[in-house]
Amino acid sequence: MDISWFVVLSAFIFCIGAAGVLTRRSPLVILLCIELMLNAGNLALIAFSRMAGNGEGQIFALIVMVVAACEVVIGLGIIVAMYRRRLPIDVDSMSELRG
Amino acid sequence: MLFEQLLFFVAGLGAIAGAVGVVTLRNPFFSVLALVAHLISLSVLFLLLTAAFLAAAQVVVYAGAVMVLYVFVVAYVGGSDEEMRHESTGWLGILGPLFALLLLIELTIAVVGSGLSVLDTRGADVGAAFGAPGQIGELLLTKFLLPFEIASFLLLVAAVGAVMLARKRRGLEEPADTISVADLVRSDAGTQKEAVRG
């Protein structure tokens, strides 16, 4: 039950989330994977907070949750707008930034 | 002790299973459900780390509100199964997991290696009030007042943005093959005829 176990677990989840971002094509699922990564970060933060013995890490994790919520809201709004415009819900077809 | 360790393993497994489920399940709806499971497991882990308030916040805010939002959107957009096998994902299908694996190895080395020996502890001794809402509240209102205020401001901005993005337009939207911000923020004053013409 060392703190390091929690941190390793959080790394694990982070990498799973990263792999998911790279492999999935639906923006919905990519957002989900980003949530995964954020949560992994939260876990690590709280583990460190426990290790250090002060609550700062937890506050940080709380703010991260707030930010994640905002980001999800906007991301889903975009997806809804895309759906309304009859655009394909597919990341690969949105390549306007092509140089 | 043993109970804690057992709980840790169970919650950890749940978290990993949920994560893997998010990444691999075809149907986005099932991915959302997997994420919910993952979040619940995570909150158990938070409890193990004596972060009681955070665990509750995780369940109420994250699993409760954000995931519900997700479910609504998935229902609206329609979570059709992705045809993963048919289109080639190119190199990224292989490189992606590879990079992630590399990252995992590195992080593990970092954590487990000799440089972070301080982590081989159980952590500092903390009182019973650690992680309780009282402590969190006190910190939020004294030391972290500014981030607290900014976070609330951020929430406001996000709310306004979401309303603007997802606003219903009058008339029929034509399929456009490019997406632009102008499209999204076009004012909906004007006649139906204008909206149709674009």
Place this chain on the structure above:
Amino acid sequence: MSVAAWGWLVLLLPLAGTLAIALGYRFLPGRTAGAVGCAAIGLSFVSALGMLTALLDKPEESRTVVDSAYTYASTGGFSVDMAILVDPLSTLMCLVVSGVSFLIHIYSYAYMDGDRGFRRFFAYLNFFVFSMLLLVLASNFVLLIVGWAFVGAASYLLISFWYRRETATAAGIKAFVINVIGDVGLVIGAFLLFDGTGALDYATLFERSHEVFATNDAQLVAACLLLLVGAFAKSAQLPLHTWLPDAMEGPTPVSALIHAATMVTAGVYLIARMHPLFEQAPAAADVGAILGTATLFVAATIALVVTDLKRVIAYSTMSQIGYMILGVSAFAYSAGMFHLMTHAFFKALLFMGAGSVISAMSSEQSLDRMGGFRKAMPFTYVMFTIGALALAAFPLTSGFFSKDEILAYTLNRGGGYVILAIVGYVAALLTAFYAFRMVFRVFHGEPCHEARELASGHQVHGDPVNPATGEPEDTEVGFPGPEHHVAEQSQAMQIAMVPLAILALVAGVLQIPGVTDAVETFLEPTFADSQFAHTHPSDSSEYLGLLLGGAISLAGIGAAAFLYLRRPGMTKWMSERYSGVHDFLANRWYFDELFALTIVRPFAAAGRFGRTVIESAFIQGVLVDGTVGVVRAGSSFARGIQTGELRAYAGLLLAGVTALLLYFLIAAS
């Protein structure tokens, strides 16, 4: 006033003239610019006279005055001043330059009237006089080189004066290029001298050269040879002489001033001024003497056959300067300078007369078309003949005394110089011959059409054409003006020519062997440090020389009279019979062709090679285009990363994070 003050006046008045005309030409109506120019040089001449009297007031030992205006540069151990050197040699040169220039300015006032570039002409002419005086009055190599370069520039500007004529601009370029070769020689020679002695001003240089260099020291000889290169380019001696005949494209006053009296004598002045160095490096002086003699012979032979009037006079200039170079290289300084002075008089006179004749022929310059101007242009006839007599060294003219003095001194040197002297005497015969060839062909014989018209009071004005190629021209700016001024009708031209004629006849009186030696005494302070200062030929050998010279001159004149007056067709017969020799001479000993073959063509080929291979292929192709190609390839590679795909970008992000983490891991362990 002090000598130095006069000296600065002499130098700066022509500069003031130039600036006044160049900056204020809009405000100078009509021919006022000409008057300003003449006045500037006239005042400069007066100042030169003042300088002379002030100098003569001083005792002989202190007749060398160096006055510095300010110090231009002063670094460890040596300094360069803007200083003038007034001593007998430079005073003589100033007098000759300013005096003859003054007369030529007056001549130009009439001659160039009607030309659209009248004011530009006088600005350039004043600038030239300023540069020449700067060259002569310089007290160190820096100012000398500045004056040298300015003189070359002025010569270019004046040769190409009628700049819309292609032949004129080509001639200007040719003159300038050859002059630059001389400049390079002069500058490198100065470098070598500076390297050896560490000084640039004459006084210190001459002092130290005795300590630093042994006799015929390799570096000193090299430096003197390079100075000779400079002198020969400026004075049109072999092998850098090809520019002078072509320089006759300039207006006749320009030919009179620059290419007869002043600029071409700069080389002679240089050798005379650097005499301590040349005496220490007699090898270089010998080279100078040999080339001077070669020039005087070659030029005399060419002058026998060319048909353009001005070019005959140009070759005669080349020849006479060869005499002067021979004189100063044989260390007969006063003889050389004396001949410089008399030559300035009679050569300027000859050119002025030629200008008058050419005007009468409405710019036609070929001897073949001229004839019988004796009755139509009596004044010009007399003036021209006086000049020709002096050139031919007719007994008792100034040229007689000066040329024979040089030859007597040369004979006196002994050794190889005897051969040079003999060549000099042979060339004197040729000189007398071609001088009167000109006189007889232009003024005697059947009057040509223009002569007949002029005799009956009406001057012929032909259509304006380029005299060399026959191309038609107009008379706007950049081409000669529509008017042609003949001396008989122009008072200014007569006023200019008469003093020269008088001087050409009587100036010999200054240095009659055994009787007077004004020039030699005057120049003695400058050449006092010469080892050869007191090696005169004996009076008797000088009288013998005079006798020989007089006999040769009369023989030459008589031969010319015989061929041209008694048997007019004979020269044509001779040129056909000996066509090989004639062609060789008429093509100027094929020097131009030689240079074209050995220098111009290889350089042009090198230039072409440079352009096609080095420039186009290598620099443009490999370096520039290569760099562009490399940059393009790199940037297209970088562009390839911008696929626009979100996941690719995310992948790159992750890869970057991984790499960074790896770095930190390695750094921490």
